[in-house]
Amino acid sequence: QIQLVQSGGEVKQPGASVKVACKASGYTFIDYGISWVRQAPGQGLEWMGWISSYNGNRNSAQRLHGRFTMTTDTSTNTAYMELNSLRSDDTAMYYCARDHSSGSRAYYFDYWGQGSLVTVSS
Amino acid sequence: EIVLTQSPGTLSLSQGERATLSCRASQSVSSNDLAWYQQKPGQAPRLLIYGASSRATGIPDRFSGSGSGTDFTLTISRLEPGDVAIYYCQQYGSSLLTFGGGTKVEIK
Numbered sequence: 001q002i003q004l005v006q007s008g009g010e011v012k013q014p015g016a017s018v019k020v021a022c023k024a025s026g027y028t029f030i031d032y033g034i035s036w037v038r039q040a041p042g043q044g045l046e047w048m049g050w051i052s053s054y055n056g057n058r059n060s061a062q063r064l065h066g067r068f069t070m071t072t073d074t075s076t077n078t079a080y081m082e083l084n085s086l087r088s089d090d091t092a093m094y095y096c097a098r099d100h101s102s103g104s105r106a107y108y109f110d111y112w113g114q115g116s117l118v119t120v121s122s
Numbered sequence: 123e124i125v126l127t128q129s130p131g132t133l134s135l136s137q138g139e140r141a142t143l144s145c146r147a148s149q150s151v152s153s154n155d156l157a158w159y160q161q162k163p164g165q166a167p168r169l170l171i172y173g174a175s176s177r178a179t180g181i182p183d184r185f186s187g188s189g190s191g192t193d194f195t196l197t198i199s200r201l202e203p204g205d206v207a208i209y210y211c212q213q214y215g216s217s218l219l220t221f222g223g224g225t226k227v228e229i230k
Contacts, residue, residue, distance in 0.1 A: 045212075100172070107155070108214055109159075
């Protein structure tokens with residue numbers, strides 16, 4: 001069955017970086033993209049960005065530009081997201097999701113990881 | 123960026139009633155590229171509808187989506203206790219994806 005299994009939660013100090021892994025199984029990894037979505041405590045969903053597992057094309061929300069990086073490793077079917085210069089308002093549950101995309105842009109998300117809680121606190 | 127506004131913020135209905143959730147876009151959503159998700163407490167979201175009206179795999183036909191352009195609707199025909207959740211719309215008609223703020227559905 002299709003699964004996305006994410007790395008565990010992390011506690012980081014302001015200004016630090018965090019890297020979250022998302023290991024996919026049960027489907028051909030390069031046939032779909034991966035999007036990252038976060039949710040602050042008690043808040044709604046915020047799309048962060050998308051990466052094509054096929055050709056590496058990517059796009060991300062403008063407010064994160066310069067702090068947010070997405071990569072994929074097709075040898076291990078794993079996607080990664082890294083967020084730098086962490087602030088307290090980056091505290092959130094971070095989800096990866098299989099994006100029903102072509103190689104050119106993001107679409108919608110049919111399978112989700114279990115989430116990774118990132119807490120930014122001094 | 124396309125802004126999605128969902129209404130009402132909270133919908134409180136009796137079991138068996140019909141729930142109608144609205145999602146309005148600040149500009150026309152290309153090709154009706156709009157999806158709906160259900161999120162129960164402590165869980166990841168689940169895809170319900172894509173392409174404005176196509177049900178995702180395994181979604182019961184009590185859930186239906188409609189609309190075009192800037193106005194979209196999710197309808198739950200007969201509300202069940204398991205439908206208690208927050209429902210989000212999401213547009214993918216532009217390269218910068220956005221979500222609506224969500225509608226919370228409760229059972230009276």
